[in-house]
Amino acid sequence: MTGRLEGKIALITGTGGGQGRAAALLFAKEGATIAGCDLDKKGADETARMVEELGGKMFSKAPVDLGSYEEASAWVEESVAQLGGIDILYNNAGGTKAGPFMTGSIEDYRFNLRNALDVTVFPTRAAWPHLVARGGGSVINTSTIMTRRVIAVALSANGSAKGAVSSLAPHLAMEGGPHGIRVNTIIPGLIETPPTAGHIRDKKSPLQYQVRSSPLGRVGQPEDVATVALFLASDDAAYVTGTEVVVDGGQTIGIGVFFGEDESSSAESAADTNRRLKHIARETAAIDVTTRDGVADCYIFTPRGSGSTSWPGILLYTDVMGVRPVFKMMAQRVADAGYTVLMPNMTYREGAPLDPPLSARNPNQLTTLLNRSAHLTKELLLSDAEYYLEALANLPTTRLGKAGCVGYCFSGQMAVWTAAHLPERVAAVATFHGADLVTSKPDSPATVAASTDASYYFGHAADDPFMLPDAIAELERTLTAAGTTFTSETFPDTFHGFTVLDASYHEKASEQHYERIAELMRSALGDDA
Numbered sequence: 008m009t010g011r012l013e014g015k016i017a018l019i020t021g022t023g024g025g026q027g028r029a030a031a032l033l034f035a036k037e038g039a040t041i042a043g044c045d046l047d048k049k050g051a052d053e054t055a056r057m058v059e060e061l062g063g064k065m066f067s068k069a070p071v072d073l074g075s076y077e078e079a080s081a082w083v084e085e086s087v088a089q090l091g092g093i094d095i096l097y098n099n100a101g102g103t104k105a106g107p108f109m110t111g112s113i114e115d116y117r118f119n120l121r122n123a124l125d126v127t128v129f130p131t132r133a134a135w136p137h138l139v140a141r142g143g144g145s146v147i148n149t150s151t152i153m154t155r156r157v158i159a160v161a162l163s164a165n166g167s168a169k170g171a172v173s174s175l176a177p178h179l180a181m182e183g184g185p186h187g188i189r190v191n192t193i194i195p196g197l198i199e200t201p202p203t204a205g206h207i208r209d210k211k212s213p214l215q216y217q218v219r220s221s222p223l224g225r226v227g228q229p230e231d232v233a234t235v236a237l238f239l240a241s242d243d244a245a246y247v248t249g250t251e252v253v254v255d256g257g258q259t260i261g262i263g264v265f266f267g268e269d270e271s272s273s274a275e276s277a278a279d280t281n282r283r284l285k286h287i288a289r290e291t292a293a294i295d296v297t298t299r300d301g302v303a304d305c306y307i308f309t310p311r312g313s314g315s316t317s318w319p320g321i322l323l324y325t326d327v328m329g330v331r332p333v334f335k336m337m338a339q340r341v342a343d344a345g346y347t348v349l350m351p352n353m354t355y356r357e358g359a360p361l362d363p364p365l366s367a368r369n370p371n372q373l374t375t376l377l378n379r380s381a382h383l384t385k386e387l388l389l390s391d392a393e394y395y396l397e398a399l400a401n402l403p404t405t406r407l408g409k410a411g412c413v414g415y416c417f418s419g420q421m422a423v424w425t426a427a428h429l430p431e432r433v434a435a436v437a438t439f440h441g442a443d444l445v446t447s448k449p450d451s452p453a454t455v456a457a458s459t460d461a462s463y464y465f466g467h468a469a470d471d472p473f474m475l476p477d478a479i480a481e482l483e484r485t486l487t488a489a490g491t492t493f494t495s496e497t498f499p500d501t502f503h504g505f506t507v508l509d510a511s512y513h514e515k516a517s518e519q520h521y522e523r524i525a526e527l528m529r530s531a532l533g534d535d536a
C-alpha cells in the first residue's frame with residue numbers, strides 16, 4: 008500500500024460488515040487510524056479485530072443508534088477523545104424498508120428518513136467543529152442510484168430520503184470550503200452485502216432485473232465502493248468537493264437495458280406453473296366466512312383416500328402471492344397427512360384471489376402484491392383469525408380440539424401472532440422461510456412466541472435476506488431462554504420461497520417441509536391425527 012492516509016484519523020459509520028468493513032480495512036492499510044460504529048456489536052468487534060490483525064488501530068463502539076443525535080454525538084466525542092481528532096468522516100451507515108407509496112406505513116416512511124438522512128446529518132453536525140479545528144478534512148456521504156433510476160420494487164420512501172442526502176453535499180461543500188472541508192457523495196449501485204446477497208444468488212429473485220443491468224457483467228462488491236471512498240478521503244481528491252461519484256458498474260447507463268443471459272428464462276414461469284395446475288388443484292369445498300369486515304372466501308381440504316370422517320384442523324396462511332393453484336396443491340398435501348385444512352383468501356378486502364395470479368419474481372407485479380397485502384395489518388389479521396378458526400372448528404370434518412397454524416414468508420409472523428392471540432385454539436405453529444421473525448418491536452414474533460405455550464417449528468432458507476443467520480441465532484436464543492418448545496432448522500442450498508413451486512423452489516427441501524409439518528402436528532394435536 009502507498010500510505011495515502013498516513014497519519015489521518017477516519018471515522019466510519021456502519022463498520023459491522025459490507026461497505027463499512029471494507030472501507031475500515033482499506034483505510035487502515037493506507038495508514039489511517041479508524042473509529043467505527045454499528046448497531047451490530049458482533050460485526051463491529053470482528054471488524055476491529057481484522058483491522059488490528061493488519062497492524063492497524065481502531066476504536067469501535069456498538070451498538071450505536073446514529074438516528075439519535077445524542078448517541079451519534081457521543082460516539083464522535085469518544086472517538087476524538089480516544090484518537091485525538093478527525094480528518095475524515097465517512098457516513099456509510101443506513102437502512103432501507105421497501106413499500107408502496109400509498110400503502111406503506113408512516114412508520115416505515117420515518118424509518119427510511121431516519122436511516123438515510125438522520126444517520127448522515129447527525130454525525131456530520133457532531134464532527135463539523137472538530138473538522139474546522141483540524142483545519143479541514145473530508146466528509147463522504149452515501150446515497151443510492153435509486154435517486155436517479157426507478158425499478159419496479161417499491162422504494163419511493165428510501166429513494167426520496169437518499170435524494171435528500173445527495174442534495175446535502177453541495178450545500179455543505181459551500182459552507183465547508185472556507186474551512187478546508189470537502190464534502191462529496193458516493194452513489195453505489197447494487198452491491199453484494201449481507202442484506203442483498205441472498206437476492207443476488209437467487210436466480211428467481213425479482214432483483215435479477217437489476218443484477219443483469221450492468222454491462223460489466225457482475226455485481227458490485229464492497230471493495231469497489233471502498234476504493235472510491237479512499238480516493239475522496241485522500242489528498243488525491245484535494246480539489247474535489249460538492250460532487251457525486253456513481254459506483255454502479257454502468258447500471259444507470261440505460262433504462263430497461265439488460266446484459267447477459269437470464270438464467271431463469273429456461274425455467275417454467277410462475278404463470279405457466281399455475282396455468283398447468285389450475286384444473287388439477289381442487290379444494291374439497293369452498294366456504295364463505297363472515298368476518299367483522301365482510302365475507303372471506305376460504306378453501307377446505309381433507310385427506311384423499313382416508314377411511315376417517317374427521318381430522319384435527321390446520322389454519323394455513325399463504326405467502327404474499329395469495330391463493331392460487333400452487334398453494335391449493337400445497338394445502339392438499341398438508342391435508343393428506345391427516346388434517347382438515349382451511350386456507351383463507353387473506354386479502355379478501357381487496358377482492359377475490361387474482362386470476363391469473365401475479366408473481367413476486369416479477370418486479371413489475373411485486374408492487375401490486377405488496378399493495379394488496381399492505382392493508383392486512385396485524386389488528387385486522389387477528390380479528391380475521393378468530394373467524395377463520397371458529398369456521399374451521401365448526402366444519403363436520405374437523406375433530407374436536409386445538410388446531411395448528413402454518414405460515415409462509417410474510418405470513419410466518421401472522422401464524423405466530425395467531426397462536427399468541429388465540430392460545431385456547433392453537434397448539435402448534437409451523438413457519439417456512441418466515442420473514443422478519445426477529446425485530447426490535449414489542450410484537451417481534453420471537454418475543455411473542457416465547458410468551459406462549461404452543462409448540463413451534465421454524466424452517467429457514469440457507470440464503471434468505473429476510474431472515475439472516477444472526478436473526479436465526481437470536482430467535483433460537485430467545486426461545487431457548489424462555490423454555491419454549493421449538494425446533495429451528497435451516498435447509499441447505501435453499502433460498503427464500505424454497506417450499507413453493509412458483510417461487511424459489513427446491514424439490515428436496517419442499518418435500519421435507521411437508522414431513523416437518525406432519526411431525527409437528529402429530530406431536531401437538533395427537534398421535535391419532
